[in-house]
Amino acid sequence: MTEGETKDVYISPFIQQITGEVNLPQKVYIFDTTLRDGEQTPGVALTIEEKIQIALALDELGVDVIEAGMPVVSSGERESVRRIKQLGLNAEIAGLARTRSSDLDALQECELDVAHVFIATSDLHLQYKLHMTQQQVIEEIVNSITYAQELGFKGIEYSAEDATRTDLDFLVKAYTTAVSAGADRINIPDTVGTIIPRAYGALTKTLTEAIRAINKDVRISLHCHNDFGLAVANSLAGIEVGANQVHVTVNGIGERAGNASLEEIVMSLYALYGVPTNIKLKQLYKTSKLVEKLTQVPISPCQPFMGDNTFRHESGIHAHAALAHPRTYEPITPELIGKRKDSEIAVKGVVIGKHSGAHSIQEKLKTFGIETTREQTTEILERIKEIGDKGKRVTDFHLRTIAESVTGKIAEPVLDLKELTVVTGLHITPSATVKLRIKQNSSFIEKVASDIGVGPVDAACNALQAAFKDIVKDFGDIQLEKFSMDAIEADTDAFATVHVRVSDEQGFVTDASASKEDIVVASIEALVNGFNRLLYMRRES
Numbered sequence: 001m002t003e004g005e006t007k008d009v010y011i012s013p014f015i016q017q018i019t020g021e022v023n024l025p026q027k028v029y030i031f032d033t034t035l036r037d038g039e040q041t042p043g044v045a046l047t048i049e050e051k052i053q054i055a056l057a058l059d060e061l062g063v064d065v066i067e068a069g070m071p072v073v074s075s076g077e078r079e080s081v082r083r084i085k086q087l088g089l090n091a092e093i094a095g096l097a098r099t100r101s102s103d104l105d106a107l108q109e110c111e112l113d114v115a116h117v118f119i120a121t122s123d124l125h126l127q128y129k130l131h132m133t134q135q136q137v138i139e140e141i142v143n144s145i146t147y148a149q150e151l152g153f154k155g156i157e158y159s160a161e162d163a164t165r166t167d168l169d170f171l172v173k174a175y176t177t178a179v180s181a182g183a184d185r186i187n188i189p190d191t192v193g194t195i196i197p198r199a200y201g202a203l204t205k206t207l208t209e210a211i212r213a214i215n216k217d218v219r220i221s222l223h224c225h226n227d228f229g230l231a232v233a234n235s236l237a238g239i240e241v242g243a244n245q246v247h248v249t250v251n252g253i254g255e256r257a258g259n260a261s262l263e264e265i266v267m268s269l270y271a272l273y274g275v276p277t278n279i280k281l282k283q284l285y286k287t288s289k290l291v292e293k294l295t296q297v298p299i300s301p302c303q304p305f306m307g308d309n310t311f312r313h314e315s316g317i318h319a320h321a322a323l324a325h326p327r328t329y330e331p332i333t334p335e336l337i338g339k340r341k342d343s344e345i346a347v348k349g350v351v352i353g354k355h356s357g358a359h360s361i362q363e364k365l366k367t368f369g370i371e372t373t374r375e376q377t378t379e380i381l382e383r384i385k386e387i388g389d390k391g392k393r394v395t396d397f398h399l400r401t402i403a404e405s406v407t408g409k410i411a412e413p414v415l416d417l418k419e420l421t422v423v424t425g426l427h428i429t430p431s432a433t434v435k436l437r438i439k440q441n442s443s444f445i446e447k448v449a450s451d452i453g454v455g456p457v458d459a460a461c462n463a464l465q466a467a468f469k470d471i472v473k474d475f476g477d478i479q480l481e482k483f484s485m486d487a488i489e490a491d492t493d494a495f496a497t498v499h500v501r502v503s504d505e506q507g508f509v510t511d512a513s514a515s516k517e518d519i520v521v522a523s524i525e526a527l528v529n530g531f532n533r534l535l536y537m538r539r540e541s
């Protein structure tokens with residue numbers, strides 16, 4: 001293996017050159033605030049049951065602290081924080097409190113492990129929000145931390161809200177006061193994400209020196225918002241000077257542009273810095289998808305590691321090289337973060353478009369059961385590029401149709417939709433009947449199945465699943481993971497294009513699509529295409 005390369009990762013060897021210049025901690029504690037700062041994402045509101053699901057997933061992931069909420073906010077919030085604490089998780093459970101005794105009492109009622117106490121320190125917040133003097137803020141810090149100690153929390157963390165826009169002398173005074181009063185963790189919020197990595201690193205270093213002069217065991221924590229897209233970079237700069245805890249949210253959700261993303265911080269610590277955390281990397285993708293589902297904040301296709309595109313390649317140059325050695329264009333293996341086989345470049349990750357090369361086209365066509373000569377591939381590629389140059393997305397339907405017309409062969413599917421009947425209307429339950437044909441060796445088996453659904457597409461999908469299960473008995477369940485439809489265009493193709501993602505029990509996942517004037521037919525054809533591709537994938541594996 002080359003310098004910078006391990007079994008799962010291949011990073012820049014130049015990183016080695018700066019290791020002497022940084023003061024990395026032995027280990028970084030992961031303080032997850034998905035349920036508190038993350039829930040402050042505009043439009044996100046989680047039920048108690050959903051919060052419990054997330055807390056269980058975070059604990060399984062291995063986070064050290066779960067900030068479950070701010071109990072004083074409402075009785076519902078208090079109830080969810082209490083229930084999370086009662087789960088008896090390995091992670092410490094923290095709650096957020098202002099410097100008021102009633103806030104701390106609410107934390108104690110929930111029997112929390114960690115009191116996270118905050119009060120703002122910047123002139124801006126003192127003048128326009130708190131209407132307090134610096135001296136009054138200092139008194140609030142002393143009184144609240146002393147009271148928290150009396151209540152007997154296992155940990156007391158103090159945050160100077162808007163720390164990065166606070167006068168430095170006053171900031172040092174606020175933190176040293178908190179530590180002298182009994183805080184054993186201090187957190188440095190870049191509340192509106194307005195600092196740069198070098199400055200945040202310098203600030204963290206100054207504060208760490210001042211605080212550890214009083215108590216060398218104080219945990220130094222970072223809390224960065226992403227308004228300038230620097231939350232992760234700023235947090236890492238704080239870790240480079242010795243901070244040993246970082247506040248994060250799953251998928252980086254949170255107020256405005258969000259918080260530092262758990263996945264990006266943890267992967268950077270693991271792969272780029274070599275600093276240990278307690279996170280089980282293989283659980284990352286699963287946790288991210290759960291939070292996406294429950295918060296309904298979609299993961300962008302380009303989101304580092306978690307996005308759909310992060311292990312996919314359209315450009316022919318990239319696809320060809322990644323087929324030869326995935327590390328050429330993928331810094332880590334998808335398995336490392338628990339992504340499944342859909343992420344593998346080997347056939348499944350190749351996306352066809354105007355940047356594709358001959359190799360990708362041939363690999364993709366094989367999944368439709370079509371073999372092409374070099375000349376045929378070149379012709380198909382030219383026609384694909386024409387579609388792409390017109391600004392259109394190239395679908396499986398385009399590729400297959402072009403390949404069939406160029407080769408003169410009809411791609412023979414293993415599975416074929418022979419008939420589809422749908423009955424729908426007002427005041428009746430939509431129902432559908434599907435006739436499927438499957439080729440087994442040289443003979444064909446046909447199966448008819450009917451089912452109902454909440455709508456015609458649902459009914460047809462259910463009938464298709466039933467027929468498939470009946471015909472391919474040992475295949476197991478197929479999950480429909482995604483279903484979307486492109487708007488019907490008024491111009492050349494008055495088609496609806498349906499895109500589906502299906503997965504099987506062996507972990508194979510594939511995207512497929514179909515275009516038709518009739519959206520029900522397009523939906524079922526897309527599914528049949530997906531089922532066919534799963535059958536091809538299994539056959540090839």
Ligand code: KIV
Nearest residue numbers: 118159161162189191
């Ligand atoms: O962003 C912030 O300042 C906060 C504090 C409560 C830590 O979320």
Ligand code: ZN
Nearest residue numbers: 037191223225
């Ligand atoms: Zn915050």
